[in-house]
Amino acid sequence: MAAEPLNILDITHVTKRFDFQGQQIVALEDASLSIRKGEFVCLIGPSGCGKSTLLRMIGGFETPSEGKLDMWGKPIGEPGPDRGMVFQDYGLFPWLNVSKNVGFGPAARGRPAAEVAETTKRFVDMVGLTRFAEAYPHQLSGGMKQRVAIARVLANEAEVVLMDEPFGALDAMTRENLQQELLEIWERTKLTVIFVTHAIEEAILMADRIVVMSPGPGRIVADERVDLPRPRDPTDPDFNKLRRHFASMLGGHH
Numbered sequence: 001m002a003a004e005p006l007n008i009l010d011i012t013h014v015t016k017r018f019d020f021q022g023q024q025i026v027a028l029e030d031a032s033l034s035i036r037k038g039e040f041v042c043l044i045g046p047s048g049c050g051k052s053t054l055l056r057m058i059g060g061f062e063t064p065s066e067g068k069l070d071m072w073g074k075p076i077g078e079p080g081p082d083r084g085m086v087f088q089d090y091g092l093f094p095w096l097n098v099s100k101n102v103g104f105g106p107a108a109r110g111r112p113a114a115e116v117a118e119t120t121k122r123f124v125d126m127v128g129l130t131r132f133a134e135a136y137p138h139q140l141s142g143g144m145k146q147r148v149a150i151a152r153v154l155a156n157e158a159e160v161v162l163m164d165e166p167f168g169a170l171d172a173m174t175r176e177n178l179q180q181e182l183l184e185i186w187e188r189t190k191l192t193v194i195f196v197t198h199a200i201e202e203a204i205l206m207a208d209r210i211v212v213m214s215p216g217p218g219r220i221v222a223d224e225r226v227d228l229p230r231p232r233d234p235t236d237p238d239f240n241k242l243r244r245h246f247a248s249m250l251g252g253h254h
């Protein structure tokens with residue numbers, strides 16, 4: 001009998017090239033990365049280093065030019081509910097209210113109505129939007145919209161949550177609140193999270209591992225474990241030491 005794969009994700013020697021106006025752009029070159037179930041991994045690096053491209057390939061929205069991406073030992077194909085994406089611009093359906101946005105996936109997959117209702121309520125409650133269940137996206141703040149987007153991915157039974165600068169458009173206070181909420185949800189659900197950010201502090205606050213990337217062509221230049229105890233304190237001297245460490249690694253870019 002074949003052994004169970006150890007990793008939820010195995011990214012092996014992945015290169016991605018794009019043709020753009022007759023030129024070839026190497027968005028990502030020879031990237032390899034293995035991720036365990038339940039890990040919180042941050043991808044950090046300056047603009048254009050291939051963070052979104054890597055995330056989109058894990059999501060199944062792009063295919064690699066070379067190399068392979070596996071989930072539980074099987075090649076990643078089309079996008080699927082097991083890999084939920086959360087974007088900076090929310091991606092909600094404006095014509096559906098909060099509950100209908102959250103319940104959309106399970107309903108579309110033909111789950112019985114009672115189960116859809118129960119799942120919807122559980123995740124709307126989990127992200128603290130019970131009072132706004134009937135509200136439409138235009139009636140919500142940015143932070144609330146991002147909570148809906150997170151609840152929607154959770155209701156879809158995602159095993160891996162792919163987050164592309166999800167809090168980048170939010171003010172500092174909302175961002176801090178959502179960081180804490182996401183960490184609580186992650187600890188409770190043991191999801192695997194891959195989180196793209198520009199912000200060193202955000203990465204140190206949240207990640208088990210920080211994968212540092214550099215541009216031109218996009219490459220993984222470091223992959224380091226963050227061993228600070230949780231909850232983490234940005235005023236802690238050890239936190240500061242790591243901040244300086246990653247800032248010097250990112251060099252002139254930060």
Ligand SMILES: Nc1ncnc2c1ncn2[C@@H]1O[C@H](COP(=O)(O)OP(=O)(O)OP(=O)(O)O)[C@@H](O)[C@H]1O
Pocket residue numbers: 018019020025026027045046047048049050051052053054218
């Ligand atoms: N569909 C595409 N066609 C052509 N070039 C692309 C395409 N998608 C990405 N690229 C190029 O690939 C490189 C990496 O882009 P990517 O969006 O992955 O970087 P990023 O690190 O996520 O950047 P940012 O932090 O600005 O979002 C860039 O040079 C970009 O212009």
